Amino acid sequence: KQEVTQIPAALSVPEGENLVLNCSFTDSAIYNLQWFRQDPGKGLTSLLLIQSSQREQTSGRLNASLDKSSGRSTLYIAASQPGDSATYLCAVPKGSQGNLIFGKGTKLSVKP
Amino acid sequence: DAMVIQNPRYQVTQFGKPVTLSCSQTLNHNVMYWYQQKSSQAPKLLFHYYDKDFNNEADTPDNFQSRRPNTSFCFLDIRSPGLGDAAMYLCATSRGTGTISGYTFGSGTRLTVV
Numbered sequence: 001k002q003e004v005t006q007i008p009a010a011l012s013v014p015e016g017e018n019l020v021l022n023c024s025f026t027d028s029a030i031y032n033l034q035w036f037r038q039d040p041g042k043g044l045t046s047l048l049l050i051q052s053s054q055r056e057q058t059s060g061r062l063n064a065s066l067d068k069s070s071g072r073s074t075l076y077i078a079a080s081q082p083g084d085s086a087t088y089l090c091a092v093p094k095g096s097q098g099n100l101i102f103g104k105g106t107k108l109s110v111k112p
Numbered sequence: 113d114a115m116v117i118q119n120p121r122y123q124v125t126q127f128g129k130p131v132t133l134s135c136s137q138t139l140n141h142n143v144m145y146w147y148q149q150k151s152s153q154a155p156k157l158l159f160h161y162y163d164k165d166f167n168n169e170a171d172t173p174d175n176f177q178s179r180r181p182n183t184s185f186c187f188l189d190i191r192s193p194g195l196g197d198a199a200m201y202l203c204a205t206s207r208g209t210g211t212i213s214g215y216t217f218g219s220g221t222r223l224t225v226v
Contacts, residue, residue, distance in 0.1 A: 031211035032211060032214060049214040093209060102155055
């Protein structure tokens, strides 16, 4: 049974700091891994999608890495800003059945 | 821009009064999903449509139903909402099972039951 864990559950950093969010999964036979951002009371915004054959993906100040063999992914945020404050969720598809398995998220607060 | 649109953004309904949430998409994705997300929890899949094929999760209460009249629209019907059904409801789409192109989510509908 696939389980996704995100550590830490919450993180508070001063503006400008570089930070890393962690995601681990128990079954390494994944097709891809997707990172989402969720603002309070809002839906999910896709940040990065990493295919199983890829090692990393970059979008602006965000860089996501994937190590399938160890069951880990990291989301690196460079030069954090108060606008980055949100909950960040990682998710993997459940086999080929189309159900996304989510972690519980990391709530990030960036202080001005 | 191609997107997933959920209406309404906020819905207040009375205990036991049927309510319908709607989702539309302009992505022409063949799979549509409904997730329920309670406060500080991960989203939980209720059901999904793969084209016209309906797939219900084993632990989805019978109180929840869904309709997909065409490729673009999908509805979530809650027949008799209880206080425990208050949550954020998220609609998502994918091309195939999302194993190639990932998933796109709407902005969600926040349901309050009074």
